Amino acid sequence: MLKAFLFPGQGSQxxxxxSEFSKYVSWExxxxxxxEVLGFDITEIMDGDEEILKITENAQPAIFLxxxxxxxxxxxxxxxxxxxxxxxxxxxxxxxAAGVYDFETGIYLVRKRGEYISQTMKPGEGSMAAxxxxxxxxxxxxxxxxxxxYIANYNSAEQNVVSGKADSIKSFVANLxxxxxxxxxxxxxxxxxxxxxxxxxxxxTKEVENIKFKTPKYPIIMNSIAKELTDPDKIKHYLxxxxxGPVYWKQSIDRMLELGVDEFIExxxxxxxxxxxxxxxxxxxxxxSLITTEEVYEK
Numbered sequence: 114m115l116k117a118f119l120f121p122g123q124g125s126q127x128x129x130x131x132s133e134f135s136k137y138v139s140w141e142x143x144x145x146x147x148x149e150v151l152g153f154d155i156t157e158i159m160d161g162d163e164e165i166l167k168i169t170e171n172a173q174p175a176i177f178l179x180x181x182x183x184x185x186x187x188x189x190x191x192x193x194x195x196x197x198x199x200x201x202x203x204x205x206x207x208x209x210a211a212g213v214y215d216f217e218t219g220i221y222l223v224r225k226r227g228e229y230i231s232q233t234m235k236p237g238e239g240s241m242a243a244x245x246x247x248x249x250x251x252x253x254x255x256x257x258x259x260x261x262x263y264i265a266n267y268n269s270a271e272q273n274v275v276s277g278k279a280d281s282i283k284s285f286v287a288n289l290x291x292x293x294x295x296x297x298x299x300x301x302x303x304x305x306x307x308x309x310x311x312x313x314x315x316x317x318t319k320e321v322e323n324i325k326f327k328t329p330k331y332p333i334i335m336n337s338i339a340k341e342l343t344d345p346d347k348i349k350h351y352l353x354x355x356x357x358g359p360v361y362w363k364q365s366i367d368r369m370l371e372l373g374v375d376e377f378i379e380x381x382x383x384x385x386x387x388x389x390x391x392x393x394x395x396x397x398x399x400x401x402s403l404i405t406t407e408e409v410y411e412k
Contacts, residue, residue: 115374117334118187118194118210120180120203122360123301125383126172130179131159134382137404139185143216147178150217151224168236169302170227173202177223180206180381181216187380187400194378196341196369198334200386201266201305201360202226204352210380211329213348218324225320226356229313230303239304240282241265242275245295249273259285265306266360269389276304306359314356321349339364341372366390378403 134140135156147155151174158166159175166172180203199207202223209219244252249264252273256262262285265276275285275296282298289296304310326345334341337354339361369377377397379387390397 114376115195115372116192116376116378117196117198117369117374118184118207118331118378118380119386120184120197120199120206120210121176121379121381121383121386122199122201122203123169123172123176123305124299125381125385126159126166126175127382128163128166129160130166130175130382131156134179134182137182137186138189140182143178143182143185146217147174147220150221167300167302168227169231170224173223173227174220176202176382177206177209177220181209181219183380183382183400184210186404187378190403192378192403194331196334196372196374197329197331198365198369199336200362201336201355203381204333204336204355206381207333208326208329208348208352211331211333213326213329213333213345214324222317222320222324226313226317229316230305230310230356232316233310233313234303236302238279239277239302239307239309240279241299241301241305242282242286243272243297243299244275244289245272245297247273247289247294255285255289261304261307261309263304263307264359265304267363268360269363269366269393271392272389274299276307277309278304306355306357308357310357314353317356318353321353334365334368336360336362336365339368341368366393366395370395 158171197207205223259281261278262281266274286296326349332341332343335351337351380400384399387397387399
């Protein structure tokens with residue numbers, strides 16, 4: 114039986130995260146490490162105002178920290194993945210879990226990634242929208258009709274995400290709703306996975322060029338190509354590619370199924386990824402269901 118650990122991306126943050134994850138034994142250790150690397154108390158932001166938490170440079174390290182603690186707690190149960198994958202930001206957590214770099218490097222990188230994305234386009238100028246029930250070929254045709262819109266996330270047969278200029282997103286959502294389709298603008302502060310973020314990708318290239326990536330303990334299915342990789346240089350290349358390119362998540366799940374994965378475990382806050390898989394009738398669990406309350410509070 115082959116397992117894959119899946120790590121969530123931005124949008125899985127919520128106020129109260131730190132309080133909830135503080136019940137896990139390893140929380141204190143990694144929260145303190147995060148504070149040391151970042152130079153501020155990320156846990157206060159995680160329990161604070163939702164609007165401040167959702168700002169990209171805050172949301173990304175918050176989700177990374179919670180997801181990494183979830184990974185540590187899950188492996189304490191003797192569970193090890195055969196493959197790992199992360200949705201967008203979650204790819205950085207997947208790489209840390211696979212030992213490509215350490216926790217400190219990972220949280221530093223995701224904070225920088227968030228900062229560079231925010232610098233590229235002012236909050237409010239870019240946005241994203243989830244689209245439900247529109248076949249991908251039809252969605253591609255709709256997107257072409259708008260200025261500065263792209264398909265950012267190929268999430269599932271049922272749901273995909275469009276990204277780009279905020280005014281285009283608003284009219285796109287309004288028009289699709291009028292046509293009887295379901296489209297919802299997301300709580301994000303930028304046009305992720307579009308060419309608008311080429312500048313952020315260039316800045317991140319400078320951040321990672323001097324970091325030595327190690328061979329992963331588990332093959333990672335990369336967002337940009339929906340294929341498994343173990344070569345550190347290729348991993349580095351495709352990690353950078355996904356900043357301004359699309360996330361082929363459905364294709365990544367399909368690839369893992371082809372490889373024989375028959376159990377997916379979502380490792381991190383909320384249950385966005387496992388909910389998508391359940392809708393597709395794919396065997397999935399959330400890490401929290403594998404850890405009993407007694408084990409959580411055991412010090």
